[in-house]
Amino acid sequence: MKRTFVAMSLFSILLLTGCQDDEAATSAAIHQQHQRAAAQLLTSAEQLESAVQNYCQTPSAQALTTSRNAWQQLMQHWMTFQGREKGSEAALALSWQIQFWPDKKDITGRKMTQLLAQDTTWTAKALSEQSVAVQGVGAMEWLLYDHPERLQDAHGCALAVAIGQRLHQSGDSLQQAWQQNPWQAMTxxxxxxxxxxxxxxxxxxxxxxxxxxxxxxxxxxxxxxxxxxxxxxxxxxxxxxxxxxxxxxxxxxxxxxxxxxxxxxxxxxxxxxxxxxxxxxxxxxxxxxxxxxxxxxxxxxxxxxxxxxxxxxxxxxxxxxxxxxxxxxxxxxxx
CATH class of the missing domain: 1.20.120 (Four Helix Bundle (Hemerythrin (Met), subunit A))
Structure with missing residues:
Protein backbone atom coordinates (compact mmCIF):
# COMPACT_ATOMS: atom_id res chain seq x y z
CA MET A 1 0.00 0.00 0.00
CA LYS A 2 2.81 2.38 0.94
CA ARG A 3 4.75 1.59 -2.27
CA THR A 4 1.67 2.31 -4.38
CA PHE A 5 1.15 5.66 -2.64
CA VAL A 6 4.80 6.64 -3.15
CA ALA A 7 4.67 5.62 -6.81
CA MET A 8 1.50 7.62 -7.40
CA SER A 9 3.01 10.65 -5.64
CA LEU A 10 6.12 10.52 -7.82
CA PHE A 11 3.95 10.20 -10.94
CA SER A 12 1.89 13.23 -9.88
CA ILE A 13 5.04 15.28 -9.27
CA LEU A 14 6.48 14.33 -12.66
CA LEU A 15 3.16 15.17 -14.37
CA LEU A 16 2.94 18.54 -12.61
CA THR A 17 6.57 19.33 -13.43
CA GLY A 18 5.95 18.51 -17.08
CA CYS A 19 2.94 20.84 -17.21
CA GLN A 20 4.90 23.64 -15.54
CA ASP A 21 7.74 23.20 -18.03
CA ASP A 22 5.24 23.49 -20.91
CA GLU A 23 3.68 26.62 -19.40
CA ALA A 24 7.10 28.21 -18.81
CA ALA A 25 8.03 27.55 -22.44
CA THR A 26 4.73 29.12 -23.49
CA SER A 27 5.45 32.24 -21.42
CA ALA A 28 8.88 32.61 -23.01
CA ALA A 29 7.46 32.14 -26.52
CA ILE A 30 4.77 34.78 -25.97
CA HIS A 31 7.33 37.25 -24.59
CA GLN A 32 9.53 36.75 -27.66
CA GLN A 33 6.48 37.27 -29.87
CA HIS A 34 5.77 40.61 -28.18
CA GLN A 35 9.42 41.65 -28.47
CA ARG A 36 9.39 41.02 -32.23
CA ALA A 37 6.11 42.87 -32.64
CA ALA A 38 7.38 45.86 -30.63
CA ALA A 39 10.51 46.03 -32.79
CA GLN A 40 8.35 46.02 -35.94
CA LEU A 41 6.15 48.77 -34.55
CA LEU A 42 9.16 50.92 -33.74
CA THR A 43 10.52 50.47 -37.27
CA SER A 44 7.18 51.45 -38.81
CA ALA A 45 6.96 54.51 -36.50
CA GLU A 46 10.41 55.59 -37.67
CA GLN A 47 9.35 55.14 -41.30
CA LEU A 48 6.21 57.21 -40.78
CA GLU A 49 8.19 59.99 -39.12
CA SER A 50 10.65 60.01 -42.04
CA ALA A 51 7.88 59.90 -44.67
CA VAL A 52 6.05 62.89 -43.15
CA GLN A 53 9.27 64.89 -42.87
CA ASN A 54 10.06 64.15 -46.53
CA TYR A 55 6.57 65.23 -47.56
CA CYS A 56 6.89 68.51 -45.70
CA GLN A 57 10.25 69.18 -47.35
CA THR A 58 9.06 68.24 -50.85
CA PRO A 59 5.26 68.04 -51.08
CA SER A 60 3.82 65.83 -53.84
CA ALA A 61 0.98 63.39 -54.42
CA GLN A 62 3.47 60.52 -54.30
CA ALA A 63 4.94 61.74 -51.01
CA LEU A 64 1.44 61.91 -49.52
CA THR A 65 0.74 58.33 -50.69
CA THR A 66 4.03 57.19 -49.15
CA SER A 67 3.08 58.83 -45.84
CA ARG A 68 -0.35 57.20 -45.88
CA ASN A 69 1.17 53.80 -46.63
CA ALA A 70 3.60 54.25 -43.73
CA TRP A 71 0.70 55.16 -41.45
CA GLN A 72 -1.20 52.05 -42.52
CA GLN A 73 1.85 49.90 -41.85
CA LEU A 74 2.16 51.35 -38.35
CA MET A 75 -1.52 50.66 -37.73
CA GLN A 76 -1.11 47.04 -38.84
CA HIS A 77 1.72 46.54 -36.33
CA TRP A 78 -0.20 48.32 -33.57
CA MET A 79 -3.09 45.86 -33.99
CA THR A 80 -0.91 43.19 -32.34
CA PHE A 81 -1.01 45.08 -29.03
CA GLN A 82 -4.40 46.75 -29.26
CA GLY A 83 -6.85 45.69 -26.55
CA ARG A 84 -4.75 43.01 -24.85
CA GLU A 85 -4.65 44.68 -21.43
CA LYS A 86 -2.22 42.11 -20.04
CA GLY A 87 1.55 42.04 -19.83
CA SER A 88 4.02 44.86 -19.29
CA GLU A 89 2.46 47.65 -17.22
CA ALA A 90 4.77 50.19 -18.84
CA ALA A 91 3.60 49.04 -22.28
CA LEU A 92 -0.07 49.14 -21.31
CA ALA A 93 0.33 52.70 -20.06
CA LEU A 94 1.21 53.75 -23.64
CA SER A 95 -2.03 52.48 -25.21
CA TRP A 96 -4.06 55.70 -25.18
CA GLN A 97 -0.99 57.71 -26.14
CA ILE A 98 -0.52 55.60 -29.27
CA GLN A 99 -4.21 55.38 -30.15
CA PHE A 100 -7.10 57.39 -28.72
CA TRP A 101 -10.10 55.17 -29.46
CA PRO A 102 -13.07 54.88 -29.02
CA ASP A 103 -13.55 58.54 -29.82
CA LYS A 104 -17.35 58.83 -29.79
CA LYS A 105 -17.36 62.64 -29.60
CA ASP A 106 -14.58 63.24 -32.15
CA ILE A 107 -12.29 64.69 -29.51
CA THR A 108 -9.36 64.12 -31.88
CA GLY A 109 -10.87 66.34 -34.57
CA ARG A 110 -11.80 69.11 -32.15
CA LYS A 111 -8.41 69.08 -30.40
CA MET A 112 -6.51 69.09 -33.69
CA THR A 113 -8.51 72.09 -34.91
CA GLN A 114 -7.69 73.89 -31.66
CA LEU A 115 -3.95 73.17 -31.95
CA LEU A 116 -3.83 74.46 -35.51
CA ALA A 117 -5.62 77.64 -34.43
CA GLN A 118 -2.89 78.42 -31.90
CA ASP A 119 0.11 80.52 -32.82
CA THR A 120 2.54 77.83 -31.71
CA THR A 121 5.28 75.96 -33.53
CA TRP A 122 4.53 72.48 -32.32
CA THR A 123 7.25 70.10 -31.21
CA ALA A 124 7.12 66.58 -29.79
CA LYS A 125 7.87 67.98 -26.33
CA ALA A 126 5.09 70.57 -26.52
CA LEU A 127 2.72 67.93 -27.88
CA SER A 128 3.48 65.61 -24.95
CA GLU A 129 1.83 68.15 -22.66
CA GLN A 130 -1.40 68.13 -24.68
CA SER A 131 -4.26 65.63 -24.77
CA VAL A 132 -3.36 62.05 -25.78
CA ALA A 133 -5.96 62.49 -28.54
CA VAL A 134 -3.44 64.53 -30.54
CA GLN A 135 -0.34 62.42 -29.89
CA GLY A 136 -1.12 59.22 -31.73
CA VAL A 137 -2.23 57.47 -34.89
CA GLY A 138 -5.70 59.05 -34.90
CA ALA A 139 -4.25 62.56 -35.02
CA MET A 140 -1.95 61.59 -37.88
CA GLU A 141 -4.89 60.02 -39.74
CA TRP A 142 -6.86 63.28 -39.31
CA LEU A 143 -4.09 65.17 -41.12
CA LEU A 144 -3.19 62.62 -43.78
CA TYR A 145 -6.73 61.68 -44.80
CA ASP A 146 -9.24 64.26 -43.60
CA HIS A 147 -7.20 67.45 -43.91
CA PRO A 148 -4.15 66.90 -46.13
CA GLU A 149 -4.47 70.53 -47.23
CA ARG A 150 -3.18 71.53 -43.79
CA LEU A 151 0.13 69.93 -44.76
CA GLN A 152 0.54 72.58 -47.42
CA ASP A 153 1.48 75.21 -44.82
CA ALA A 154 4.39 75.32 -42.38
CA HIS A 155 2.14 75.36 -39.32
CA GLY A 156 0.31 72.16 -40.28
CA CYS A 157 3.53 70.47 -41.30
CA ALA A 158 5.20 71.31 -37.99
CA LEU A 159 2.29 69.64 -36.20
CA ALA A 160 2.46 66.56 -38.44
CA VAL A 161 6.21 66.22 -37.85
CA ALA A 162 5.69 66.61 -34.09
CA ILE A 163 3.07 63.84 -34.12
CA GLY A 164 5.44 61.64 -36.11
CA GLN A 165 8.21 62.25 -33.58
CA ARG A 166 5.82 61.58 -30.71
CA LEU A 167 4.79 58.25 -32.26
CA HIS A 168 8.48 57.41 -32.68
CA GLN A 169 9.03 58.12 -28.99
CA SER A 170 6.03 55.97 -28.06
CA GLY A 171 7.31 53.15 -30.25
CA ASP A 172 10.72 53.33 -28.61
CA SER A 173 9.11 53.28 -25.14
CA LEU A 174 7.01 50.28 -26.14
CA GLN A 175 10.05 48.36 -27.28
CA GLN A 176 11.90 49.19 -24.07
CA ALA A 177 8.89 48.11 -22.01
CA TRP A 178 8.95 44.65 -23.59
CA GLN A 179 12.64 44.02 -22.93
CA GLN A 180 11.70 42.27 -19.69
CA ASN A 181 9.36 39.29 -19.50
CA PRO A 182 6.44 40.49 -17.31
CA TRP A 183 5.39 36.90 -16.57
CA GLN A 184 8.81 35.61 -15.49
CA ALA A 185 8.23 36.20 -11.77
CA MET A 186 4.78 34.60 -11.82
CA THR A 187 3.98 30.97 -11.22
Whole structure:
Protein backbone atom coordinates (compact mmCIF):
# COMPACT_ATOMS: atom_id res chain seq x y z
CA MET A 1 0.00 0.00 0.00
CA LYS A 2 2.81 2.38 0.94
CA ARG A 3 4.75 1.59 -2.27
CA THR A 4 1.67 2.31 -4.38
CA PHE A 5 1.15 5.66 -2.64
CA VAL A 6 4.80 6.64 -3.15
CA ALA A 7 4.67 5.62 -6.81
CA MET A 8 1.50 7.62 -7.40
CA SER A 9 3.01 10.65 -5.64
CA LEU A 10 6.12 10.52 -7.82
CA PHE A 11 3.95 10.20 -10.94
CA SER A 12 1.89 13.23 -9.88
CA ILE A 13 5.04 15.28 -9.27
CA LEU A 14 6.48 14.33 -12.66
CA LEU A 15 3.16 15.17 -14.37
CA LEU A 16 2.94 18.54 -12.61
CA THR A 17 6.57 19.33 -13.43
CA GLY A 18 5.95 18.51 -17.08
CA CYS A 19 2.94 20.84 -17.21
CA GLN A 20 4.90 23.64 -15.54
CA ASP A 21 7.74 23.20 -18.03
CA ASP A 22 5.24 23.49 -20.91
CA GLU A 23 3.68 26.62 -19.40
CA ALA A 24 7.10 28.21 -18.81
CA ALA A 25 8.03 27.55 -22.44
CA THR A 26 4.73 29.12 -23.49
CA SER A 27 5.45 32.24 -21.42
CA ALA A 28 8.88 32.61 -23.01
CA ALA A 29 7.46 32.14 -26.52
CA ILE A 30 4.77 34.78 -25.97
CA HIS A 31 7.33 37.25 -24.59
CA GLN A 32 9.53 36.75 -27.66
CA GLN A 33 6.48 37.27 -29.87
CA HIS A 34 5.77 40.61 -28.18
CA GLN A 35 9.42 41.65 -28.47
CA ARG A 36 9.39 41.02 -32.23
CA ALA A 37 6.11 42.87 -32.64
CA ALA A 38 7.38 45.86 -30.63
CA ALA A 39 10.51 46.03 -32.79
CA GLN A 40 8.35 46.02 -35.94
CA LEU A 41 6.15 48.77 -34.55
CA LEU A 42 9.16 50.92 -33.74
CA THR A 43 10.52 50.47 -37.27
CA SER A 44 7.18 51.45 -38.81
CA ALA A 45 6.96 54.51 -36.50
CA GLU A 46 10.41 55.59 -37.67
CA GLN A 47 9.35 55.14 -41.30
CA LEU A 48 6.21 57.21 -40.78
CA GLU A 49 8.19 59.99 -39.12
CA SER A 50 10.65 60.01 -42.04
CA ALA A 51 7.88 59.90 -44.67
CA VAL A 52 6.05 62.89 -43.15
CA GLN A 53 9.27 64.89 -42.87
CA ASN A 54 10.06 64.15 -46.53
CA TYR A 55 6.57 65.23 -47.56
CA CYS A 56 6.89 68.51 -45.70
CA GLN A 57 10.25 69.18 -47.35
CA THR A 58 9.06 68.24 -50.85
CA PRO A 59 5.26 68.04 -51.08
CA SER A 60 3.82 65.83 -53.84
CA ALA A 61 0.98 63.39 -54.42
CA GLN A 62 3.47 60.52 -54.30
CA ALA A 63 4.94 61.74 -51.01
CA LEU A 64 1.44 61.91 -49.52
CA THR A 65 0.74 58.33 -50.69
CA THR A 66 4.03 57.19 -49.15
CA SER A 67 3.08 58.83 -45.84
CA ARG A 68 -0.35 57.20 -45.88
CA ASN A 69 1.17 53.80 -46.63
CA ALA A 70 3.60 54.25 -43.73
CA TRP A 71 0.70 55.16 -41.45
CA GLN A 72 -1.20 52.05 -42.52
CA GLN A 73 1.85 49.90 -41.85
CA LEU A 74 2.16 51.35 -38.35
CA MET A 75 -1.52 50.66 -37.73
CA GLN A 76 -1.11 47.04 -38.84
CA HIS A 77 1.72 46.54 -36.33
CA TRP A 78 -0.20 48.32 -33.57
CA MET A 79 -3.09 45.86 -33.99
CA THR A 80 -0.91 43.19 -32.34
CA PHE A 81 -1.01 45.08 -29.03
CA GLN A 82 -4.40 46.75 -29.26
CA GLY A 83 -6.85 45.69 -26.55
CA ARG A 84 -4.75 43.01 -24.85
CA GLU A 85 -4.65 44.68 -21.43
CA LYS A 86 -2.22 42.11 -20.04
CA GLY A 87 1.55 42.04 -19.83
CA SER A 88 4.02 44.86 -19.29
CA GLU A 89 2.46 47.65 -17.22
CA ALA A 90 4.77 50.19 -18.84
CA ALA A 91 3.60 49.04 -22.28
CA LEU A 92 -0.07 49.14 -21.31
CA ALA A 93 0.33 52.70 -20.06
CA LEU A 94 1.21 53.75 -23.64
CA SER A 95 -2.03 52.48 -25.21
CA TRP A 96 -4.06 55.70 -25.18
CA GLN A 97 -0.99 57.71 -26.14
CA ILE A 98 -0.52 55.60 -29.27
CA GLN A 99 -4.21 55.38 -30.15
CA PHE A 100 -7.10 57.39 -28.72
CA TRP A 101 -10.10 55.17 -29.46
CA PRO A 102 -13.07 54.88 -29.02
CA ASP A 103 -13.55 58.54 -29.82
CA LYS A 104 -17.35 58.83 -29.79
CA LYS A 105 -17.36 62.64 -29.60
CA ASP A 106 -14.58 63.24 -32.15
CA ILE A 107 -12.29 64.69 -29.51
CA THR A 108 -9.36 64.12 -31.88
CA GLY A 109 -10.87 66.34 -34.57
CA ARG A 110 -11.80 69.11 -32.15
CA LYS A 111 -8.41 69.08 -30.40
CA MET A 112 -6.51 69.09 -33.69
CA THR A 113 -8.51 72.09 -34.91
CA GLN A 114 -7.69 73.89 -31.66
CA LEU A 115 -3.95 73.17 -31.95
CA LEU A 116 -3.83 74.46 -35.51
CA ALA A 117 -5.62 77.64 -34.43
CA GLN A 118 -2.89 78.42 -31.90
CA ASP A 119 0.11 80.52 -32.82
CA THR A 120 2.54 77.83 -31.71
CA THR A 121 5.28 75.96 -33.53
CA TRP A 122 4.53 72.48 -32.32
CA THR A 123 7.25 70.10 -31.21
CA ALA A 124 7.12 66.58 -29.79
CA LYS A 125 7.87 67.98 -26.33
CA ALA A 126 5.09 70.57 -26.52
CA LEU A 127 2.72 67.93 -27.88
CA SER A 128 3.48 65.61 -24.95
CA GLU A 129 1.83 68.15 -22.66
CA GLN A 130 -1.40 68.13 -24.68
CA SER A 131 -4.26 65.63 -24.77
CA VAL A 132 -3.36 62.05 -25.78
CA ALA A 133 -5.96 62.49 -28.54
CA VAL A 134 -3.44 64.53 -30.54
CA GLN A 135 -0.34 62.42 -29.89
CA GLY A 136 -1.12 59.22 -31.73
CA VAL A 137 -2.23 57.47 -34.89
CA GLY A 138 -5.70 59.05 -34.90
CA ALA A 139 -4.25 62.56 -35.02
CA MET A 140 -1.95 61.59 -37.88
CA GLU A 141 -4.89 60.02 -39.74
CA TRP A 142 -6.86 63.28 -39.31
CA LEU A 143 -4.09 65.17 -41.12
CA LEU A 144 -3.19 62.62 -43.78
CA TYR A 145 -6.73 61.68 -44.80
CA ASP A 146 -9.24 64.26 -43.60
CA HIS A 147 -7.20 67.45 -43.91
CA PRO A 148 -4.15 66.90 -46.13
CA GLU A 149 -4.47 70.53 -47.23
CA ARG A 150 -3.18 71.53 -43.79
CA LEU A 151 0.13 69.93 -44.76
CA GLN A 152 0.54 72.58 -47.42
CA ASP A 153 1.48 75.21 -44.82
CA ALA A 154 4.39 75.32 -42.38
CA HIS A 155 2.14 75.36 -39.32
CA GLY A 156 0.31 72.16 -40.28
CA CYS A 157 3.53 70.47 -41.30
CA ALA A 158 5.20 71.31 -37.99
CA LEU A 159 2.29 69.64 -36.20
CA ALA A 160 2.46 66.56 -38.44
CA VAL A 161 6.21 66.22 -37.85
CA ALA A 162 5.69 66.61 -34.09
CA ILE A 163 3.07 63.84 -34.12
CA GLY A 164 5.44 61.64 -36.11
CA GLN A 165 8.21 62.25 -33.58
CA ARG A 166 5.82 61.58 -30.71
CA LEU A 167 4.79 58.25 -32.26
CA HIS A 168 8.48 57.41 -32.68
CA GLN A 169 9.03 58.12 -28.99
CA SER A 170 6.03 55.97 -28.06
CA GLY A 171 7.31 53.15 -30.25
CA ASP A 172 10.72 53.33 -28.61
CA SER A 173 9.11 53.28 -25.14
CA LEU A 174 7.01 50.28 -26.14
CA GLN A 175 10.05 48.36 -27.28
CA GLN A 176 11.90 49.19 -24.07
CA ALA A 177 8.89 48.11 -22.01
CA TRP A 178 8.95 44.65 -23.59
CA GLN A 179 12.64 44.02 -22.93
CA GLN A 180 11.70 42.27 -19.69
CA ASN A 181 9.36 39.29 -19.50
CA PRO A 182 6.44 40.49 -17.31
CA TRP A 183 5.39 36.90 -16.57
CA GLN A 184 8.81 35.61 -15.49
CA ALA A 185 8.23 36.20 -11.77
CA MET A 186 4.78 34.60 -11.82
CA THR A 187 3.98 30.97 -11.22
CA UNK A 188 3.43 29.12 -14.52
CA UNK A 189 -0.30 28.84 -13.79
CA UNK A 190 -0.62 32.58 -13.09
CA UNK A 191 1.29 33.37 -16.28
CA UNK A 192 -1.03 31.04 -18.19
CA UNK A 193 -4.01 32.92 -16.77
CA UNK A 194 -2.50 36.21 -17.97
CA UNK A 195 -1.98 34.67 -21.41
CA UNK A 196 -5.59 33.55 -21.76
CA UNK A 197 -6.70 36.89 -20.31
CA UNK A 198 -4.73 38.80 -22.95
CA UNK A 199 -6.34 36.79 -25.73
CA UNK A 200 -9.78 37.21 -24.17
CA UNK A 201 -9.32 40.97 -23.72
CA UNK A 202 -8.23 41.46 -27.31
CA UNK A 203 -11.15 39.40 -28.55
CA UNK A 204 -13.61 41.52 -26.54
CA UNK A 205 -12.01 44.70 -27.88
CA UNK A 206 -12.25 43.43 -31.47
CA UNK A 207 -15.94 42.67 -30.97
CA UNK A 208 -16.43 46.19 -29.63
CA UNK A 209 -14.83 47.53 -32.82
CA UNK A 210 -17.60 45.75 -34.71
CA UNK A 211 -20.55 46.41 -32.41
CA UNK A 212 -20.06 50.18 -32.11
CA UNK A 213 -20.36 51.00 -35.84
CA UNK A 214 -22.97 48.27 -36.44
CA UNK A 215 -25.34 49.84 -33.91
CA UNK A 216 -28.80 48.34 -34.29
CA UNK A 217 -30.12 46.73 -37.50
CA UNK A 218 -31.19 49.53 -39.81
CA UNK A 219 -29.39 52.14 -37.73
CA UNK A 220 -25.63 51.73 -38.24
CA UNK A 221 -23.14 54.26 -36.87
CA UNK A 222 -20.31 54.35 -39.44
CA UNK A 223 -18.54 57.27 -37.76
CA UNK A 224 -18.06 55.14 -34.65
CA UNK A 225 -15.79 52.82 -36.64
CA UNK A 226 -12.09 52.82 -36.00
CA UNK A 227 -10.14 54.61 -38.76
CA UNK A 228 -13.29 55.72 -40.57
CA UNK A 229 -11.43 58.65 -42.08
CA UNK A 230 -9.06 56.37 -43.99
CA UNK A 231 -11.71 53.66 -44.50
CA UNK A 232 -9.34 50.96 -43.23
CA UNK A 233 -11.26 49.70 -40.19
CA UNK A 234 -12.03 46.26 -41.66
CA UNK A 235 -8.38 45.75 -42.63
CA UNK A 236 -7.32 46.63 -39.09
CA UNK A 237 -9.87 44.23 -37.61
CA UNK A 238 -8.44 41.47 -39.79
CA UNK A 239 -4.98 42.33 -38.45
CA UNK A 240 -6.44 41.90 -34.94
CA UNK A 241 -7.68 38.41 -35.81
CA UNK A 242 -4.33 37.48 -37.38
CA UNK A 243 -2.61 38.70 -34.20
CA UNK A 244 -4.98 36.66 -32.03
CA UNK A 245 -4.38 33.59 -34.15
CA UNK A 246 -0.62 34.08 -33.78
CA UNK A 247 -1.04 34.54 -30.02
CA UNK A 248 -3.15 31.37 -29.79
CA UNK A 249 -0.51 29.35 -31.66
CA UNK A 250 2.57 31.15 -30.22
CA UNK A 251 5.03 29.49 -32.61
CA UNK A 252 3.82 26.01 -31.70
CA UNK A 253 4.06 26.61 -27.94
CA UNK A 254 0.78 28.38 -27.23
CA UNK A 255 -2.71 27.42 -26.16
CA UNK A 256 -3.09 25.08 -29.09
CA UNK A 257 -0.09 23.01 -27.99
CA UNK A 258 -1.10 23.12 -24.30
CA UNK A 259 -4.60 21.86 -25.10
CA UNK A 260 -3.23 19.01 -27.18
CA UNK A 261 -0.80 18.09 -24.40
CA UNK A 262 -3.82 17.81 -22.07
CA UNK A 263 -5.62 15.51 -24.48
CA UNK A 264 -8.01 18.26 -25.64
CA UNK A 265 -7.30 17.63 -29.34
CA UNK A 266 -10.88 18.09 -30.51
CA UNK A 267 -11.15 21.46 -28.76
CA UNK A 268 -7.79 22.58 -30.16
CA UNK A 269 -8.86 21.51 -33.67
CA UNK A 270 -12.13 23.45 -33.40
CA UNK A 271 -10.43 26.64 -32.22
CA UNK A 272 -7.66 26.50 -34.81
CA UNK A 273 -10.26 25.75 -37.48
CA UNK A 274 -12.41 28.68 -36.39
CA UNK A 275 -9.51 31.10 -36.82
CA UNK A 276 -8.81 29.69 -40.29
CA UNK A 277 -12.48 29.87 -41.33
CA UNK A 278 -12.84 33.46 -40.11
CA UNK A 279 -9.86 34.60 -42.15
CA UNK A 280 -10.76 32.52 -45.23
CA UNK A 281 -14.31 33.96 -45.35
CA UNK A 282 -13.30 37.53 -44.54
CA UNK A 283 -15.51 40.18 -46.21
CA UNK A 284 -14.03 42.05 -49.15
CA UNK A 285 -12.86 45.64 -48.74
CA UNK A 286 -10.75 47.76 -46.42
CA UNK A 287 -13.41 49.67 -44.46
CA UNK A 288 -16.69 48.97 -42.70
CA UNK A 289 -18.56 51.91 -44.23
CA UNK A 290 -19.57 50.22 -47.50
CA UNK A 291 -20.70 47.03 -45.74
CA UNK A 292 -22.87 48.97 -43.29
CA UNK A 293 -24.86 50.45 -46.19
CA UNK A 294 -26.28 47.19 -47.58
CA UNK A 295 -28.21 44.25 -46.12
CA UNK A 296 -25.76 41.72 -47.50
CA UNK A 297 -22.84 43.70 -46.14
CA UNK A 298 -24.46 44.00 -42.73
CA UNK A 299 -25.18 40.26 -42.71
CA UNK A 300 -21.52 39.55 -43.44
CA UNK A 301 -20.57 41.60 -40.38
CA UNK A 302 -23.09 39.69 -38.25
CA UNK A 303 -21.49 36.46 -39.47
CA UNK A 304 -18.07 37.86 -38.58
CA UNK A 305 -19.28 38.85 -35.13
CA UNK A 306 -20.78 35.39 -34.58
CA UNK A 307 -17.45 33.82 -35.50
CA UNK A 308 -15.64 35.94 -32.94
CA UNK A 309 -18.35 35.15 -30.38
CA UNK A 310 -17.74 31.44 -30.90
CA UNK A 311 -14.04 31.84 -30.05
CA UNK A 312 -14.99 33.94 -27.04
CA UNK A 313 -17.37 31.24 -25.81
CA UNK A 314 -14.76 28.52 -26.31
CA UNK A 315 -12.11 30.48 -24.38
CA UNK A 316 -14.36 31.21 -21.40
CA UNK A 317 -16.39 28.03 -21.20
CA UNK A 318 -14.09 25.35 -22.56
CA UNK A 319 -10.42 26.34 -22.69
CA UNK A 320 -10.22 27.91 -19.24
CA UNK A 321 -11.83 24.96 -17.39
CA UNK A 322 -9.76 22.47 -19.40
CA UNK A 323 -6.54 24.17 -18.26
CA UNK A 324 -7.74 25.09 -14.76
CA UNK A 325 -7.75 28.84 -15.41
CA UNK A 326 -10.04 31.48 -13.91
CA UNK A 327 -10.42 34.41 -16.31
CA UNK A 328 -11.47 37.62 -14.53
CA UNK A 329 -13.10 40.83 -15.70
CA UNK A 330 -11.58 42.61 -18.67
CA UNK A 331 -11.08 46.13 -19.88
CA UNK A 332 -14.35 46.33 -21.82
CA UNK A 333 -16.63 45.09 -19.01
CA UNK A 334 -19.13 47.72 -17.93
CA UNK A 335 -18.97 49.69 -21.20
Missing amino acids: PQMALGEYVGALSNQLDFAMKKLSLPMGKPGHPRPYQAESWRSQTSLAHLKANVLAMQALYLADGQGLDALLRAQGQTALADRLAGQFRSLLADWPQGEGLGALLKTRDGYRSLISLKNGLEYIRFALHDEVSPALGIVVGFNATDGD
